[in-house]
Amino acid sequence: MAKQHIFLIVLFSLATMAAKSNGATPIKEFLQNIDQVKSKVTELQLYVQDIFTSPTPSNLPVAFANSTSASPTLFGLVAVLDDPIRVEPKPDAMIVGQAQGFFAFSSLEDTSFHMTFDLVFTRGRYNGSTLNVMGHNAYMQPRRELSIVGGTGAFRLARGIIGVSTVSMNATTGDAFFQYNITILHY
Helix, strand or coil: CHHHHHHHHHHHHHHHHHHHHHHHHHHHHHHHCHHHCCCEEEEEEEEEEECCCCCCCCEEEEECCCCHHHCCCCCCCEEEEEEEEECCCCCCCCEEEEEEEEEEECCCCCCCEEEEEEEEECCHHHCCCEEEEEEEECCCCCEEEEEEEEEEHHHCCCEEEEEEEEEEECCCCCCEEEEEEEEEEEC
16 A cells, blocks of 8 residues: 555656646746736738648548538538648748648538638747637638637737638649738737
8 A cells, every 4th residue: 555655656746747847837937927028919921732632632521411512612511631831822932830720611601611720830930839720711702811819839828810812723623822911919
């Protein structure tokens, strides 16, 4: 019984040390001092590439309703995405991250969907940071807006807006580039 008790104490101590070493303490300190930190506004212009025709597409349907194939708006289709984020709307432009998440066609009346995804920065000034994005995307409209509802790293406690427009779309393949005009309020 005593050995089990000692084992639990050691296990608890190791778990506590791991929690402190994984960044829990710096985050707590950041939040405790948030009233002394001035918020910042960052503006970015990036391009998200949606790829359907590659041997490894970045946009894949994963579920649909029995009636989806008969729907002119694809109502009920759910897809996942892992789209490259580029600095220019060119297939060979530098990749600075990935747009990763899912979306669902959610309208019976027009081609629009609900999106929930993260902009995961993997290169450059914001490497290791994320922006959490959510919103209604009226896909056929020339300009749309998505909400930034959170972030990590350089974008802690982010909120903001993304203006989305379609730069190019291949009518045969569906491959497309989207311009993201991003305005972020963060600490």
